[in-house]
Amino acid sequence: MSFSGQANLSGYDASGVSIKNQVYNSAANRTSADVIVKLGAGVLSMTFTNTKPTATSAVHTGTTNLRLIRPGYAGDSTQVYTNEFLDSLAPFSTIRFMGFTETNNSDPAYPAVTDWSDRHVITDATQQSYGAKHGAAWEYVALLANQTGKDIWINIRASATDDYVRQLATLLHVRLNPALKIYIEHSNEVWNPLFGQNAYNLAATQAEIKKGGSALNRDGANDLNTLAARRHAKRLVEIVNIFKGVYGDEAINDSVRVVYAWWTIFPDQYTAVLNWVKETYGPPSQFFYALAQTHYFNDSHAANNASTAGVLAAMRADSDNGIANTDALHAVAQGFGLKHVVYEGGPDNGGGSTTNVGSRILANRDPGMRDLIEHDVRDNWFGRGGDLYMYFALSGAYSRYGCWGLAEDIMSLNTVKFQAVQDMVGPPPTPIINPGAVLNSASGAAIIAPGSFVSIYGQNFTSLAYGWDWAIPDGKTLPSMVAGARVHINNQDAYVSYASPTQLNVLAPPGTFAGTATVDVITGNGTVSAAATMLPISPAFFTFSYNSYLYLVSVFGDSSEPVYVAADGALVGVKSRPAKSGDRLQLFAEGLGATAMPYPVGQVLTQPYPLADLSQVQVTVDNLPAVVQFAGMTFAGVFQVNIQVPQLARGGDLPVVLTVDGQSTPANVFMNFQK
Template sequence: MKVPLLLSFLALGLNFPSLCEAGCPSNCHYNGKCNVRQSTCHCYEGFTGSDCNTACGCNGRGTCLKDNTCKCDEGWIYSGGQCIWDCHCSNGIVIVLMVSDIFTSYSLTIVADTSCLKQCIWDCHCSNGAKCIGPGECGCSQPCKYGDCRNGQCQCWNGYKGVECSQYDPTIMTNNGIKMGMNLGGISYYSSELKFVDIAKQSQEWITQRDGQNSWDTKEHDIIQWTTDGYPASLPDGMRVAKLVYRNFGVHEENGQYAILWDGDGEVSIKLTKYKILSNQKGRMVVELNHLNKGGVLLVVGNINPKNPLRNLRMIAPGYEQIYNRFPFHPVFLENLRRYSELRFMDFYATNGHGPEPTTWSSRYTDTFHTQAGKQGGALEHMIDLSNRLGTNPWFCIPHAADDDYITKFATMVRDKLRPDLKIYVEYSNEVWNGIFRQTKYTREQGMALKLDSRDFKAGLKYYNKRSTEMILLWNKVFGSNAKDRVFGVWAWQTGYQDYYRQAIEDLGTRVQTFRNIAITGYFDCSRVADKHAKELPQMNMTQIQQYCKAELPKKEAEFKHYMDMAKAHGVELAMYEGGPGVMESSAIAHFGQANKATTEKAIAFNKDIHMEESVMDVLKLWNKVVVNDPATKHGGFFNYFSYTSTPSKYGSWGMLEYTGQDPKTVAKFRGVQRFLTSIYSTVPRGPRCSFIKNSAMAYGCYNTAGKFDCGMTDDNGRTWNNFNVPERSPGDTLVLDGYNKKKDLVYIRVTDNLGANTYHVYNLKSQQWTSSTNFLYYTELADRDILPPQSNSNYLGLDSHFNC
């Protein structure tokens, strides 16, 4: 295929004249792109004519043929002059479905009596009598109460079972009773934590660019009128907006075919990376990206139709186009979070320096905003959704400048949308004692304005006590009689200065009873070895460094006991809001980034070394001994590790993982935490005890017999089974059947070891050959429309008669 000239310009990242300057007929009716040299239109697939004003009915879901009909994409049919999902009424009348986005925006054209709409049957050939929910994909016969539908089968959230995912059973949860939480990383275009399958959710804020100017950002945001979801309602002639994604993720990114989708009229292109356009339709472009680098990808938007402006721009990771709205979180991101009973959303919500001030409900980012990065933080809807899926208690950090209306509406949404079995931990901002954060200055300003004290640091302390108490009372009011069982207020102050902590809690006085937990940090820096021995550290071996970690343990135990006694004295429980290894030069944070390169490199190396595995376990065991095992600890006691994923630097090796997709078995910190969890919570399952898939007369499954897992197939409804010989497994491993491809005859089996780490295998039933897979590729293939997922827990159709399910 001859590559249009426009593609050459985009691939090189060059400027080009606007369509208005080029003078294309009727601006191509926004149904194509203008050839800037010839002033002629290159129509999107499915449109024809010199001005692209003639549509052959593909709707962005097919290719226009010479006879002006369409060859529709897989899962779509050509009917009534359009590419549609296969929808017919029982009286034979056709309903044409016009789709701008197949999961969020529908427009029905009724070719006959509108009463047909009530009788419409979505013809996906569903054996369960359900309607289709995507091209060629059957829905579920009953609504999934606590789960999501996938190819006719409810996929239950962690802890729920039954055909409709309506039965709660904590014993099947992979985090049941575990006293270990996790701090999630922030959302940014350069983050190494890939949270969403829609990559655009982690994009940069818009920059502005002009034709004929070489400036990266002309900073003309103020002259643009923006929609409530953060898209330009129109653009001046010659201006474009752009934003980066995937910056610095480099070799960890997924190569393959990305679907770039949008609603409305506008022109979308990409820059900064090599690519190949595989499909160029209106509202949908499929590009092959096989040479991603650290520079990232630049999404560029221009030539917007002010009458129908471009919006809802998405960039879907390879394979997830059909399911991204039902399963928005990347499965590789999810898989190593399943053992934690609590998630702290401090960085996810951009708590440090959260804006604007004051923070009102109307100023927040919703889940439809053009990005989830920025000072407003990720949407509350996403935090609730993630907690629901994983069955993790959310820990919310309310913005420091949030007004009462914001707090009340925040709590109301949580009450209405969070699953009923979860507890809610609520904290006012984060570390308001810490002078490096805006919230500290804010609380001091507010405290001084209210004349709470003549000294600004004491005024800030008193304002923190005042506002955090008011916040919890507002939450309790929203939850009413359920607040006692569900709302757990958290109060926290500076751990390292015990007398300062004492002063703060004394000022709180009887208000301490408003809270259920007081919280501290649990960092260990190995006796400040990187500070006190910065010059010697590069020459030390790992065993020598670990001795400093061992020497610190008595001090950590005394600290934990001190705060545990304080909690009991005030009738509250102790929790940890952040903890983990902190071996780095503190001057990197405290003094404008000053650090010694050789010291930094050795500190990073120690954080990766096998000795760190034992050091992590040592501190976790101390916390468990002093806090978790104390009879006074019932609802508190979480050790909140900081943090899930981040790139090591002179500012610290805070991430348990360095990047999403890293093999956790190779990470010392991960092994230390997981070994601890396995040793303390040995009876908590690491996956389902059984997983089955029924396909007509055949069925496939992984099952537990006498504590041992096997996988196999049956053609007689489970009376006899032919076992597979699953590779790379050890005694005690959990085997999970994740899917069956009904067209390719492939079975997908995941092996989870005693640390919760996975290996991935695909079995070809025709050739009887096994293939090992990578985590990204495995889940990409599982997103295919032809995948049948496992039955929900307890809905085994009698296939479990021989097994301990």
């Protein structure tokens, strides 16, 4: 743990939480400490006393910039999601964020609304609910999807205004990788009287009817539940049209997939509402991608003293008994030209009863549960023509209120339920690193350097291809995973700048290591390792190819807009011209070694970080020494070297060589000059 300022720290309950190694760094005004949580402690609660945000502040005035990092990660880590959590998502195609964004019971009493300003943002001190803010920031939804390469299923609150929906659509359009799909649901189980969104929808329905002129009762219908069911679908149509205005017509039912979900046990109600949509707005398939149901199987018919085997038998029978209902809903979906999906499914041993709770919990750990889940999903869902199946839930403690999780602890995925999922998705293609294919990204040489970009070539790294811009939610934190792939170099996280099925570009962690480095590519499909030669300094220019030559990337330093050094017209879409004697140029390279002041690891840089000793940097142009005016890291992994071109004896394509501490760039890199 660390924070700005000073405080006396203690565990609120000293028997469960204690503090060790507390240190105050006066130069940085930072306090750091180890927080020890005893195994079995249910709550981490701490006391801060005698607080001071700065050394000169009055006592009892607080602290700022609190960070609490779990074991296994550096204290200055900027990583948002743990590796264990990211890895646990590997088998799945889609993540439903109903709980993450706290959909249930988060609406105010009607007629109050949820405005866009009521949402959490990533700069909030906490993502926990307070006031009108419920659920994590939408930016974190996009980040998780972009890091893992998973489609998203979102739930829009019943009280959300049109502007909220429009702003959400705009945010996702900007922040979510366009290769990923969005499934959209209006709230969650609006039919369910146990949830506040049911009351909100009922009250909104009554208000609309009272106002008059509503399409809800145009046909004379007056049953409130019937009208509320229609309003639920009406709101979905409105949401579709708002997203259409942001994404365009072509995105609907392609990248934007709106889902109509209702009370599973009443197929006739699905039919009635969809017919109403058809008569009021047009074919439902113009608006909705799919019809959704639950697909739980429970132990309600097990004897009160049933053994584990008895509980499993009762649950299997319940799964089989649901086939008729699933078939009926599948027919409804087909009749309206919709896909048929599950919004929640899996074993249901909840309800809160203490009766036979031991056998109910043990049934979820029994090897027989593995077969039962596969039977329910493979035979009684996909075998009946079903499409996407959303399992509820990823993890959670087992109790009399339910054993919902595929795992009880995200740190341990070796469960019978997770094994069932692995059985159904099948063995994934294992990642492969091609022989000798861990290379310096700039030069292509087989020597890499700390704090520099590394390219890894192989197979089966990811299923998508995109860069880290999609996975930087706050404009400053570099991702350790993109599209489901991450890389370790000597057991340290590298930062993934580009991921594709056959190539990974990563920014190596800093350091001064020399020797053979171990490079691990880690994906949900497995881990593969390779060796690479690493030197503390291994300079290389960033280059582009033109007319079979390699030219280094450089710009004129005295231009008000970027003008590249190259022959006129050599670079499509940008301005370029040859350089000449006396010009001031900015050259771009990597692998120049340590900076005088350490740069913030894993972050977008906001200032330059010069090299410690500029005298160790030499640049020659056509074997003539140039004046080196500056050398330092200006972007993460990218060094800028400012030079003044020497007096040249000739023009044309001339070799440029950068030497740092005796290590030189390859001699086959050129720049274009005029005499």
